[in-house]
Amino acid sequence: MNKKDLLMHATSFLESLPDNTISAELAISKKVVGLKIYDAPILAIGNSQDPYFRLFKDETIIGNHFILPEEWLPEAQTVISFFLPYTNDVRAGNKTAPFWPAEEWLHARVEGQTVVTKMGQHLQAELAKAGYQSVIPTLDPRFQIRRSTDPGEQPFASNWSERHVALVCGLGTFGLSKGLITARGMAGRLGSLVTNLPLTADERPYSEIYEYCTQCGACVKQCPVAAISIETGKNHLxxxxxxxxxxxxxxxxxxxxxxxxxxxxxxxxxxxxxxx
Ligand code: SF4
Ligand code: SF4
Structure with a gap:
């Protein structure tokens, strides 16, 4: 099994997944019945021994609570990070409501997370069929999110960060708003697996962690509660x-x-x- 196979499994799974479309039973209103949440996925491959993972244990980055790939899975060789980009309908919906989230976005955030979970589980099943073990850190009983009220810290410090992991794997860089800017943009959801399948890591097409962000300030203007600033970054709380x-x-x-x-x-x- 190689990266191409994984992407093929992910793409065909999403195409046939009923959960990727909002059903009449779940829809908040008639307007969003049949809304498709995600377009085709992209994914990137990281080496479980990438020195960046160790750096995340530094308190100024994530902290010692960050769990390394080999701590999730002792035989770990590879980290697979995937991004599911929101469809134009989801993104366009959220542009029509200037303050509160649009119905399309509410579905994408919540029902969309179910799709991310199922995508991870599907890739895990395909790896198992090919004879490889894997762990989905965010579904593992050891996964924890710690709430902090310190304004200088992330309000939710978790022991596995999809955005940081995606950065290491080569999926994209951070933006001022602290989302990850991928080749398919920032609007979407991330997921990842740690596996003992040996794969060649992707070369990161960037060398700086904010390289794809132009600091244009558009996200500053978009935020309804002034939580983003060019000068001071993001107020997570x-x-x-x-x-x-x-x-x-x-x-x-x-x-x-x-x-x-x-x-x-x-x-x-x-x-x-x-x-x-
Ligand atoms: S400053 Fe511009 S490019 Fe950077 S995250 Fe905000 S909107 Fe995106
Ligand atoms: S930073 Fe502002 S715009 Fe972005 S999710 Fe938080 S509140 Fe909303």
């Missing part, structure tokens, strides 16, 4: 508090994602501040 508000208002769903739409990094790597 303010963002998190707003997400809590949406969770209360739109129960059982939540979300925002305004910083991922109407921005040059929405569905591609921005070329320059003037390219939007």
């Amino acid at each position: 303010r963002c998190s508090d707003f997400l809590d508000e949406t969770a209360e208002k739109f129960k059982p769903r939540y979300g925002c994602g305004k910083c991922q739409v109407n921005v040059p990094c929405e569905s591609r790597i921005p070329l320059s501040p003037a390219s939007n």
Whole structure:
């Protein structure tokens, strides 16, 4: 099994997955019945021994609670990171509502996470069929998210970060809004697996962690609660508090994602501040 096989499995799985389309039973309103959540996936391969994983144990990056690939799976050889890009309908929906999340986005955030879980489990099953072990860290009983109220820290510090892992694997770089800018942009969801399948790691097409971000400031203007600033970066607590508000208002769903739409990094790597 190689990277091409994995991508083929992921693509055909998504094409046939009923959960990738919002059913009449789940839909918040008639408008979103039949909404397709994701377009075709992209994925990247990392070496489990990449020195960047060890760097994440540094308290100034993630912290000692970060669990290394070989701690999830002692025989680990490879980390597979995938990105599912939101469809134009999901992104366009969130542009029509300037403050609160659109129905399309609420579905993409919540039902879309079910798709990410099923995608990980499908790839895990394909690896098992080929005779390889794997762990999906975010579904493992050891996975933890720690809440912090320190304004200088991420409000949710987890022992496996999909964005950091995707950065190592070569999927993309961070943006000012702290999302990951991939070849298919930032609007979408990430997932990953650690496996003992030996694969050649992708070469990272960048050398800086914010390389794809032009610092254009479009996400600053998009944020309904001024949680992003060119000068000071992202106020994670303010963002998190707003997400809590949406969770209360739109129960059982939540979300925002305004910083991922109407921005040059929405569905591609921005070329320059003037390219939007
Ligand atoms: S909108 Fe501009 S500043 Fe914000 S993350 Fe995207 S490229 Fe960077
Ligand atoms: S998710 Fe919403 S609240 Fe959080 S930074 Fe982005 S636009 Fe602001």
